[in-house]
Amino acid sequence: MVLVLAIGDLHIPHRAPDLPAKFKSMLVPGKIQHILCTGNLCIKEVHDYLKSLSPDLHITRGEYDEDVRYPENKTLSIGQFKLGLCHGHQIVPWGDLDSLAMLQRQLDIDILVTGHTHQFKAYKHEGGVIINPGSATGAYSSMTYDVNPSFVLMDIDGLRVVVYVYELIDGEVKVDKIDFKKTATTQSAH
Amino acid sequence: MNSSPVDASASDASSMPQKRFSNLRSVRWRIDLGVLPSSPPASIDDIRRVTADTRRRYANLRRRLLIDHHSPKYGKASPDLTVDNPLSQNPGMHELLAPLVYVLHFDLDHLTQVQKLYEDFFSDEFDKISFPEGDLLSSHRIRRVKNWESGIEIENNLHKITNDHSRDELDPDTREMLLLSDSYGAEGELGVILSERFMEHDAYFMFENLMFGDQGVVSMASFFSPVAGSNSNLPPVIEASSALYYLLSIVDSSLHSHLVELEVEPQYFALRWLRVLFGREFCLDDLLVIWDELFYSSNSRYLDNDVEFNFEVLCSPRGAFIAALAVSMLLYVRSLLLATETATTCLQRLLSFPQNPDMKKLIEQAKSLQVLALESNILSSSCQTYSNKNQLTICRGYSLPSASALPKTSLNVIADRYWEEQWRVLHKDEELRKQSNGHLSSSGIMKKILTKRLSFSRTNSEPFEGNNAHALSSVRRRLFDDSSEVIEAAKDHVKSECNESPVISNNLNVGKGFPEELADQRTSNCMVEETFLSGHNALVVSTPTSPHDIGNDHENESEKSSITSNSFLGDNDEETISMEESCSQNKQDEESTNMEEPCCQNLDKQLAQVAEATSSGDVDSIPEQIAAPKDQKPFAGKFQWLWRFGRGSKEENQESKRSQNAGHIQKDGFDISQCDGTYASCGINKRIEVGDKKVMDTIRNLGQSMLEHIQVIETVFQQDKSKFDPLDNLSNNILGGKGQGTAIAALKELRKISSLLREM
Numbered sequence: 001m002v003l004v005l006a007i008g009d010l011h012i013p014h015r016a017p018d019l020p021a022k023f024k025s026m027l028v029p030g031k032i033q034h035i036l037c038t039g040n041l042c043i044k045e046v047h048d049y050l051k052s053l054s055p056d057l058h059i060t061r062g063e064y065d066e067d068v069r070y071p072e073n074k075t076l077s078i079g080q081f082k083l084g085l086c087h088g089h090q091i092v093p094w095g096d097l098d099s100l101a102m103l104q105r106q107l108d109i110d111i112l113v114t115g116h117t118h119q120f121k122a123y124k125h126e127g128g129v130i131i132n133p134g135s136a137t138g139a140y141s142s143m144t145y146d147v148n149p150s151f152v153l154m155d156i157d158g159l160r161v162v163v164y165v166y167e168l169i170d171g172e173v174k175v176d177k178i179d180f181k182k183t184a185t186t187q188s189a190h
Numbered sequence: 191m192n193s194s195p196v197d198a199s200a201s202d203a204s205s206m207p208q209k210r211f212s213n214l215r216s217v218r219w220r221i222d223l224g225v226l227p228s229s230p231p232a233s234i235d236d237i238r239r240v241t242a243d244t245r246r247r248y249a250n251l252r253r254r255l256l257i258d259h260h261s262p263k264y265g266k267a268s269p270d271l272t273v274d275n276p277l278s279q280n281p282g283m284h285e286l287l288a289p290l291v292y293v294l295h296f297d298l299d300h301l302t303q304v305q306k307l308y309e310d311f312f313s314d315e316f317d318k319i320s321f322p323e324g325d326l327l328s329s330h331r332i333r334r335v336k337n338w339e340s341g342i343e344i345e346n347n348l349h350k351i352t353n354d355h356s357r358d359e360l361d362p363d364t365r366e367m368l369l370l371s372d373s374y375g376a377e378g379e380l381g382v383i384l385s386e387r388f389m390e391h392d393a394y395f396m397f398e399n400l401m402f403g404d405q406g407v408v409s410m411a412s413f414f415s416p417v418a419g420s421n422s423n424l425p426p427v428i429e430a431s432s433a434l435y436y437l438l439s440i441v442d443s444s445l446h447s448h449l450v451e452l453e454v455e456p457q458y459f460a461l462r463w464l465r466v467l468f469g470r471e472f473c474l475d476d477l478l479v480i481w482d483e484l485f486y487s488s489n490s491r492y493l494d495n496d497v498e499f500n501f502e503v504l505c506s507p508r509g510a511f512i513a514a515l516a517v518s519m520l521l522y523v524r525s526l527l528l529a530t531e532t533a534t535t536c537l538q539r540l541l542s543f544p545q546n547p548d549m550k551k552l553i554e555q556a557k558s559l560q561v562l563a564l565e566s567n568i569l570s571s572s573c574q575t576y577s578n579k580n581q582l583t584i585c586r587g588y589s590l591p592s593a594s595a596l597p598k599t600s601l602n603v604i605a606d607r608y609w610e611e612q613w614r615v616l617h618k619d620e621e622l623r624k625q626s627n628g629h630l631s632s633s634g635i636m637k638k639i640l641t642k643r644l645s646f647s648r649t650n651s652e653p654f655e656g657n658n659a660h661a662l663s664s665v666r667r668r669l670f671d672d673s674s675e676v677i678e679a680a681k682d683h684v685k686s687e688c689n690e691s692p693v694i695s696n697n698l699n700v701g702k703g704f705p706e707e708l709a710d711q712r713t714s715n716c717m718v719e720e721t722f723l724s725g726h727n728a729l730v731v732s733t734p735t736s737p738h739d740i741g742n743d744h745e746n747e748s749e750k751s752s753i754t755s756n757s758f759l760g761d762n763d764e765e766t767i768s769m770e771e772s773c774s775q776n777k778q779d780e781e782s783t784n785m786e787e788p789c790c791q792n793l794d795k796q797l798a799q800v801a802e803a804t805s806s807g808d809v810d811s812i813p814e815q816i817a818a819p820k821d822q823k824p825f826a827g828k829f830q831w832l833w834r835f836g837r838g839s840k841e842e843n844q845e846s847k848r849s850q851n852a853g854h855i856q857k858d859g860f861d862i863s864q865c866d867g868t869y870a871s872c873g874i875n876k877r878i879e880v881g882d883k884k885v886m887d888t889i890r891n892l893g894q895s896m897l898e899h900i901q902v903i904e905t906v907f908q909q910d911k912s913k914f915d916p917l918d919n920l921s922n923n924i925l926g927g928k929g930q931g932t933a934i935a936a937l938k939e940l941r942k943i944s945s946l947l948r949e950m
Contacts, residue, residue, distance in 0.1 A: 003276055026277040155276055164275045175275045 008038030016137035038115030088116035222485035238381030406489025407506035514559035
């Protein structure tokens with residue numbers, strides 16, 4: 001049971017002061033093995049905080065990030081899955097499934113995690129999964145002010161991933177779960 | 191070979207009766223949880239049969255429910271994700287399952303070890319003759335309860351006749367284990383109690399019985415989600431949390447009150463404790479010991495249905511043990527908790543229980559508390575109603591932090607009796623005070639009476655306006671205030687003792703020949719006074735002593751009599767005397783006129799203070815009224831009328847008895863009214879004195895003010911003495927001289943009284 005946190009678009013301190021307290025109480029160090037951060041943290045302090053949650057932290061650059069050294073895309077492998085990370089402002093139209101699918105094919109990944117729209121989305125698409133964890137602080141986006149804080153926790157277990165989405169609605173944390181199963185990849189034997 | 195069961199057990203058993211299968215936890219737990227039959231003579235065969243049954247049932251269940259590898263087992267509905275997600279702080283039910291599976295594993299390991307050790311015996315051969323190998327028994331002498339041994343023996347005889355002899359030489363444990371794992375015993379393989387193949391089945395049933403309580407009281411499932419049809423609207427886990435706080439309040443009320451004070455609700459930490467039965471607080475080995483005890487306590491309800499109880503969870507020994515263990519854990523870290531200042535630190539300490547606690551001590555304490563919990567759970571009817579009444583104050587410590595409001599009536603909590611009584615006592619005091627303050631008499635009548643009275647007395651005052659003590663005028667002006675408040679205060683006092691008014695009025699009217707209205711006024715005044723005088727204390731003296739310094743000696747006796755006849759119904763001789771003195775002082779010369787003013791002020795002040803104590807009236811309002819008559823200043827206050835009226839009446843009284851000049855008469859009037867006012871103030875003092883602490887403070891204040899007035903009077907006395915001497919005629923001088931003497935005496939009296947009061 002490998003826990004992978006997908007989080008992003010916090011926009012601290014410009015658009016939000018901090019994570020919601022209820023989220024912070026859930027995110028305790030030691031529970032999560034990997035963190036995939038889509039970007040727009042924006043400052044180093046947030047980076048340090050996320051680092052304290054888990055040593056294995058992957059960040060891609062959002063357009064407001066103050067650290068310019070984050071990459072645009074990132075791919076990594078966890079268990080049987082290949083994961084990809086990108087902020088998403090580069091993919092136009094923003095949040096468009098087909099364009100995101102293009103990126104997924106391009107990166108050759110099973111799970112693509114992007115952000116920027118500040119809206120939680122999870123698509124099953126062409127044998128893969130595209131996840132948008134939304135904004136963890138509920139910061140407003142370029143497109144809407146009506147944003148519920150949310151983040152995603154993936155539980156990778158062999159060929160199966162359970163996606164838990166945590167959303168803060170009306171002050172209460174609501175959890176939802178989506179199951180994805182990866183069809184056994186046919187690898188050409190060498 | 192087999193020693194008689196009872197003897198062996200009796201001699202070898204510890205203080206606690208040995209449990210069956212005590213070295214095979216899984217079996218023990220299965221029996222305790224109700225998976226396996228627990229009736230004492232249950233033979234191994236019976237056990238095996240039941241085991242086989244459960245396994246068959248599980249197999250059926252699984253077949254029905256299991257669709258694919260990942261479907262939820264155990265027939266659960268869609269799990270509540272707020273609890274069941276990986277990040278959830280709440281412990282999941284799986285944490286209850288884990289130790290159960292662990293013990294199954296553990297026992298299997300143990301079995302394999304024993305099997306290795308006694309290979310021959312555990313061989314799969316049937317009816318084979320084999321001889322025991324050497325001294326296998328020496329290292330395995332474990333004392334056991336022996337009531338099943340005979341059964342075992344029979345089993346042995348039935349199934350392993352040839353090995354009977356050899357089996358005898360095995361220690362009981364191994365023998366038992368043999369039978370438990372014997373593939374050829376009852377029910378064959380399915381009946382093998384310690385079986386790896388059926389671990390899942392066994393684990394399931396243990397888990398199920400734990401969760402659903404096996405028709406007992408405590409069902410862990412209810413701790414995770416509310417069970418329909420419970421008596422109260424409380425979620426069971428919340429109720430259990432309050433149960434443990436209740437037990438704590440009985441055992442250690444100071445720790446309990448400390449936690450309540452910090453607003454540490456029990457469920458903050460108890461949720462985690464209870465939901466996994468302390469699984470997160472202890473290391474596994476300790477936890478197994480705890481669960482041994484826990485499961486050993488039966489879960490069946492021991493109360494009849496019609497017996498009222500405090501907490502559902504405490505209705506079974508197991509529930510009581512859970513609460514008792516929680517309390518004993520709290521007591522274990524008691525000093526740490528008491529040292530915390532905030533709820534956060536307190537919870538931190540509670541949720542990080544020390545790593546290696548003294549388990550034996552914990553469990554023993556828990557056992558003793560368990561008995562206490564069981565007993566305290568039963569409510570007597572009187573306590574029930576009592577607790578219902580006081581729920582508001584008591585239940586505050588048990589309210590839910592979340593928005594879901596608890597119906598208080600459902601939570602029958604008898605918190606610490608001491609605190610209840612304290613609350614009750616305080617409440618009663620409050621009510622008494624309020625009663626004493628809040629009485630409103632027939633205000634209209636009172637006002638009328640007072641007005642009339644005061645108007646009468648005003649006429650008397652005019653001649654005296656010339657003799658103003660300028661030194662005191664400022665004081666008087668200071669004290670000037672709205673009269674209505676004073677009247678209100680007076681009314682308040684009057685109302686409380688209305689019944690005595692007739693007597694007083696009669697007394698007052700005797701020989702006075704005053705118009706009815708005045709009599710009424712006086713009545714009311716006297717009513718007021720009476721009220722005040724009806725108290726038990728002899729402390730009232732403060733007020734009357736103020737006019738002492740004014741003093742005319744010759745007036746004293748007549749004054750006394752008049753005063754006595756007038757209004758003293760109580761047993762306050764001291765008071766009488768002092769009042770008389772004061773009134774006598776009031777029969778003043780011109781010089782005393784000035785003295786009156788401070789006295790009036792004193793009276794006023796005291797009356798006002800008294801009023802203050804009872805209502806929020808001004809201090810100044812009363813003095814103003816009483817001081818009025820002497821003044822040239824027109825006082826709007828009605829008490830001044832009263833005062834003057836009183837004086838006038840006194841005059842009348844004294845006239846016949848004394849040979850006084852007109853001035854004296856007028857002064858008498860002053861005196862009387864002042865005395866009346868004095869009475870009033872005395873009465874007020876007394877009235878309030880009755881069992882009221884505030885009055886103590888008032889009295890102290892009165893003493894203080896008295897002292898001030900004494901000083902003022904003294905200065906005035908000095909002034910006036912010098913002033914009067916050249917002016918007065920001889921008689922006056924004589925009187926003045928006498929007055930001086932009395933005044934000095936009065937001053938001394940005043941001083942004494944004030945010191946007394948201050949000491950109070």
